[in-house]
Amino acid sequence: MLEVLREAGVNPTSQRVEIGYALFSSCAHLSAEEIMQRVNADYPVVSKATVYNTLGLFADHSLVREVIVEPGKVFYDPNVSLHHHFYYVDSGELLDIPASALQIDKLPDLPLETEVERVEVVIRLRRCTAH
Secondary structure (H helix, E strand, O other): OHHHHHHOOOOOOHHHHHHHHHHHOOOOOEOHHHHHHHHOOOOOOOOHHHHHHHHHHHHHOOOOEEEEEEOOEEEEEOOOOOEEEEEEOOOOOEEEEEHHHOOOOOOOOOOOOOOOOOOOOEEEEOOOOOO
């Protein structure tokens, strides 16, 4: 983890390393609260502000992707390759969709003096109930 952070240009403090282990060891989509619980499972060592600041730093250095599924609900994805997501609104589960599984034929005209950085799609799902 130390080398990963250094290569990304992030100073590997002990708290950042702990947050990195919590996030990257499971390769799961985790919220900041879930990461904080994992880091502080044995004894509290990292504050909420430090977790949020570190996740923002990781995102700024392309170590994670922030996936905003609804206002106030953000997941941190250690898979930074191009891909999309299914979001189950009833369970809060987030699953990857390979980029090749989704085809977008046309984008709208862009505002002047802009360019597309990346297109990310979140498909919101709800499990069907038996009738």
